[in-house]
Amino acid sequence: MGRLTEIGGKRMPFLRWSFLRFMLGMPRFLKTWQVGDGREDALARHVTEHAKPGDVGDAIRIIDNFCYGQSFMVNIGDEKGALLDAAIERCRPRQLLELGGYCGYSALRTVRVMPDDAHLYSIEFLSANAEIAQRILQHAGVADRVTVLVGSLGDGGPTADALERAHGFGAGTLDFAFLDHDKNAYLPDLQLIESHGWLHPGSVVVADNVRIPGAPKYWTYLREQEGRTWRTIEHRTHAEYQTLIKDVVLESDYLGQSTG
Numbered sequence: 001m002g003r004l005t006e007i008g009g010k011r012m013p014f015l016r017w018s019f020l021r022f023m024l025g026m027p028r029f030l031k032t033w034q035v036g037d038g039r040e041d042a043l044a045r046h047v048t049e050h051a052k053p054g055d056v057g058d059a060i061r062i063i064d065n066f067c068y069g070q071s072f073m074v075n076i077g078d079e080k081g082a083l084l085d086a087a088i089e090r091c092r093p094r095q096l097l098e099l100g101g102y103c104g105y106s107a108l109r110t111v112r113v114m115p116d117d118a119h120l121y122s123i124e125f126l127s128a129n130a131e132i133a134q135r136i137l138q139h140a141g142v143a144d145r146v147t148v149l150v151g152s153l154g155d156g157g158p159t160a161d162a163l164e165r166a167h168g169f170g171a172g173t174l175d176f177a178f179l180d181h182d183k184n185a186y187l188p189d190l191q192l193i194e195s196h197g198w199l200h201p202g203s204v205v206v207a208d209n210v211r212i213p214g215a216p217k218y219w220t221y222l223r224e225q226e227g228r229t230w231r232t233i234e235h236r237t238h239a240e241y242q243t244l245i246k247d248v249v250l251e252s253d254y255l256g257q258s259t260g
């Protein structure tokens with residue numbers, strides 16, 4: 001059955017039962033990082049069976065259709081994904097970092113728009129999700145453009161050390177970061193990135209889900225830093241794969257360390 005989401009070219013309010021059911025199960029998801037009914041693995045099977053091999057755009061299309069038609073998932077989705085695409089196209093980054101890879105959807109979108117000589121490092125906490133992302137990226141033919149690392153920047157050193165020792169992270173090398181992991185870790189991880197000196201003036205950081213589930217400390221920090229170390233655009237948008245629940249995506253340009 002089709003979705004009635006557009007009339008006369010306008011998006012219609014649209015809230016899915018599967019989204020509401022997912023929201024009720026959110027506390028469990030935020031502990032385990034999989035929905036618990038095998039849908040992440042089902043997605044990987046669906047992509048490898050239905051998307052054209054070696055075609056990133058087709059993999060994205062197949063994932064969006066799966067999430068609208070079969071199982072709701074917490075990918076950034078098509079509406080907010082367009083904001084991510086535009087920020088990457090504006091920034092023209094060469095070294096990119098993603099926190100929270102899940103099944104590889106945002107990595108696919110990132111690879112599709114980043115310059116040919118760019119490389120994405122995707123940090124994923126749960127090895128089962130990292131493995132699913134690798135399968136999908138492999139099928140889409142872009143596994144060589146993304147390094148998926150199992151870990152977390154907040155692990156006290158090993159992941160940040162690996163980025164510096166094995167992957168060329170250093171002073172001013174990081175052009176773009178996408179935060180889409182544990183919402184309570186957004187602020188400490190941004191501050192860790194700042195303290196390592198990886199950013200340079202003009203680096204861009206995009207953060208998803210700032211309104212829902214919400215990252216209030218991160219949002220407050222960027223408002224306090226406005227015009228000092230950061231300049232931020234607040235994109236008012238909707239949570240993934242529906243049009244009634246509102247969300248906010250922040251797109252922040254790093255201005256450099258304040259001297260004052």
Ligand SMILES: C[S@@+](CC[C@H](N)C(=O)[O-])C[C@H]1O[C@@H](n2cnc3c(N)ncnc32)[C@H](O)[C@@H]1O
Binds near residue numbers: 075104182185
């Ligand atoms: C919302 S999903 C990411 C969606 C993905 N960015 C996309 O749009 O396709 C959040 C992911 O972050 C992972 N995660 C949670 N805490 C993390 C942490 N501290 N570091 C890295 N990954 C984390 C979870 O396992 C989960 O796969």
